[in-house]
Amino acid sequence: MTIARATTARREHVHRRATSRDRLIAFLMLLPSLAAIAIFVYGFIAYTGYISLTNYTTSRPDLTFVGFDNYAQLFNQRRFQENVRNLIVFTAFFLVTCLLFGLFLALLVDSRVKGESIFRSIYLFPMAVSFIVTGVAWRWLFTPGDLEPTGLNLLFERMGLDILKARWIADARVWPNIEVPGLKVRLWVPLAMIPVVAAAVWQMSGFCMAMYLAGLRGIPEEIKEAARVDGCSELQVLRHITLPLLRPITLSAIIVLTHISLKTFDLIMTMTGGGPGNKTEVPSLYMYELRFSQFNTAGAAAVATILLLMVSVLIVPYLLYNRRAQSVER
């Protein structure tokens, strides 16, 4: 008994020494990439933050500290207010539609249809396409074509559904166009944003489906079976068992989709370029113009910092939540 305990203790001791050496090696292996990330990611983020507080607003580098002037200027601009409104509208619509669509597709595919993997691939496929390609293709679909209809309007015309023809990406209206005292921008939904959301959903709902599908496969059949035995209808099973168990998946999907949508640039750049009249312009597009057309480096850095803050407001709680969940598991 005693001998046995001593052996275990010695084995543990050896083991611990080995791991501490392992740890050192691992740390040394990590060091180069840590250094690179410290400089190329965090260093530059800090530098961008610093630039946003300076007077570097022309092509001449001028690093005089001006405090939050650039931020104040941005928030006072009708254009930037519009950008933020557009981004919120885009994110909200994109997120909700994408989640619902993804869940719907996942439930369909999960219902043990024949050729399930083919459907899965078909739905997932748009994700393989670059946002640039999506933007160019959907731009054509959603061009109203006043002289001769193209894209969707042409389709509707051929089908005799003239009532469905719309102005799509050329529609400059904001609906319901509410004026808010103190804001230079009118709320709420810029109609030209809807086609853009449609294109983004087309591209990303397959990804959402894949996530939900993985989640659905992780739900033990016994639980559902038990509920059915207890007399639950399929709808009740979905509502009280499946959906609650999918909550962590939904959370992850929200994080991934939201940070994609906050950073979106390529899709909107190719599809509308921010038009008509800034109705689909988002901060990332404005940032590009500020830096590379207006040569206003500090202004662009301020936009970048605001975007980073928006993303981190979302990501940091998620990371903390994940950490807690992991330590509980352990």
Place this chain on the structure above:
Amino acid sequence: MKKGQKLTRRQALKWMGLSAAGAALAACATPPATAPVAPAESKPADQPKPSGGKLEIFSWWTNGGEADGLNAMFEVFRAKNPGVDIVNATVAGGAGTNAKAVLQTRLAGGQPPDSWQVHAGRETLSYVNAGQLEPLTEFFTEQGFDKVMPQFLLDQLKINGEIWTVPVNIHRSNVLWYNPKVLEQAGIEPKFPTLDSLWAALEKLKAAGNVTPIAVGGKDKFEASHTFESILLATFGVEDYVKLWDGTDTMWNDPRAAEALGNLKKLFSYANSDRSALGWADAMTQVLEGKAAMTIMGDWAHGLGISKGLKVNVDYGWTPAPGSDAFMWLSDSFGLAKGAPNPAQAKAWLEVCGSREGQDAFNPKKGSIPARTDPDLTKYDDYLKAAIADFSSKPLVPSAAHGAGTTNAYQAKFHNTLEVFSSDLDEKAALDSLKEAAADNNK
């Protein structure tokens, strides 16, 4: 405990893999060492003919006639300066937006190309202010360029009393392109000396109802402002129009500014309503195909006509934009970088840019006219011949939408203001933002 340690080891392995990936990513992130920062083969700047060495020319001329023209100019350079290795640093993308972005990063990093493309005129101001260009006034006198380029142009090239770039070509911005058959059918004579004559014609076309009276784009962001500058010229007249771009907002407080916006709004009422979804080329194509009667666009639209195999004055016609027969110019030019790695070669390049031979090699291919008044006319087609004649006889005024009269910052805001106006038609908001942006014409 044991379990935990096992996990740690697995994690360590995972982290090692991740760190390797991270290092690879970091390697990608480091700027690729493409731009050869040629170790300055410091030849004295006054040495006339450099033999050997390198020359880096930065431009956004990457397609069709532009690239052909640039190469033709390179040929002229090579014949005169054998042994100089030309590095053709082009960045694709219309109107040079992408190229300007790349150039900005290079200038910020202190690695300028020897000479880069910039719209002549006020657009050079930001480079001048940042101390990135060498003055070329003396060079102009040395080479005699000041005697072969119109005085109007030389005056408008001057910033802070100096000339900074050598213009290689001239484009005309205020041209109205029309479909002769459509106008003939409607019984309209294609001459619009006043805005009123334009309104009458547009009204007639609208009443006939079978075509769009005037096609306007918006997708490329400059179509609305491009149309507006012609309207401004018509509303203000030559002298006061030039004052719009002097860096003050006095002219924007003039009642004619609001009147010009009113005129543009009126023009838009005869235009297609899907402006934001059409590019200038789409608008011009509609004119060429007879679906629209006319469009106001720079003379690169002529290049589009040629590329479709059509004949100017037969399949499509042109006339100065309504209300003024002045020549609104814009120009591509090259400057000399301060701290250029190869100054002697760069000067030899600028010599070619301003020479008759260089300009006559470049312009027929690019579809523009030389900035000199002594070109070899046999090399140019009918439209370009007429433009050459107008260039040396009509008053010259700078284009705002294309940088001759505006800095980069002002230009960007000018484009955006008019793009917004094209969809909102809010005259007060547009005027306010134009006034506000006017201050940017000094930076």
